[in-house]
Amino acid sequence: MRIDVLTLFPEMFEGVFTSSILGKAREKGLVELHTVNFRDYANNKHNTVDDYPYGGGGGMVLKPDPIFAAVEDITPKDETKPRVILMCPQGEPFTQKKAEELSADKHLIFICGHYEGYDERIREHLVTDELSIGDYVLTGGELPAMVVIDSVVRLLPGVLGNEMSAVTDSFSTGLLEYPHYTRPATFRNWSVPDVLISGHHGHIDEWRRKQSLYRTWKKRPDLLAAADLTPKDRKWLAEFEAERDRTEAD
Incomplete structure (x- = not known):
């Protein structure tokens, strides 16, 4: 280019x-x-x-x-x-x-x-x-x-060291990006979610998708209208809304 x-x-x-x-x-x-x-x-x-x-x-x-x-x-x-x-x-x-x-x-x-x-x-x-x-x-x-x-x-082939970095960026998938953690596993009594150190990639992928969806729902709900959502995504959204309603009722 x-x-x-x-x-x-x-x-x-x-x-x-x-x-x-x-x-x-x-x-x-x-x-x-x-x-x-x-x-x-x-x-x-x-x-x-x-x-x-x-x-x-x-x-x-x-x-x-x-x-x-x-x-x-x-x-x-x-x-x-x-x-x-x-x-x-x-x-x-x-x-x-x-x-x-x-x-x-x-x-x-x-x-x-x-x-x-x-x-x-x-x-x-x-x-x-x-x-x-x-x-x-x-x-x-x-x-x-x-x-x-x-x-x-940064989107050009070869520019980023990890080609997947741009793919999973906020907005690239239509949603905001999930949270990231690195070492140490515990810092000032705040611990990394257990799923991320479990080694179970299927569970990790599911956790990241749910967190990405939650972060978008909480911070940029306007993006959800155009996002490609699965039935499981919609189920999670219903759970987020139900939990919010319970919290507000309390």
Whole structure:
């Protein structure tokens, strides 16, 4: 996979792209990570990339010409149109499902904006996806782009040491992930559940599924509507609700 980031602040990505999982994936050649300062594509003597909005109003708007020129320059001539992703508060909420979808692409281009917004022609004629990481506004698209890139790259084959890690992550199965424990078996009189040290993999799998279901029911019940639930899952849910009703009655 190749990932290009159009940004006015490429230095913000230096640590992110060279550290931890992203840095290792880059070293292994599993992903190419590049930053492009689209100010270099400005077509005026002052290298300005923004201007006042037509019709008046506060703030400055990013001009279309440097953005289009940058995307066209970094897209190989023999390549079909890459995914061009605009990081924007108005965009589609980013989810694990979207990360999985993007991880199947060969070339992603992220556009990180600043100021008041983008010229609408960028949205209409260049961008393929608009993504938001939450219902709030940041000073620019760099931090959201880092979040999305990290989420996508870790799904690429060979990036994680244990390929099952991504499969069992929260949201990958439609549910939140089950609790984890490690040594020591007892810490300050808090003990690891017996089933996890029993060595019985069938019982462990069942415990993890039930705990995943319980955690989702308790913390994110909205996810259950779209989850693929088995008859046993539904039985457990009924037990959770019955226990809650008994507790409230007491």
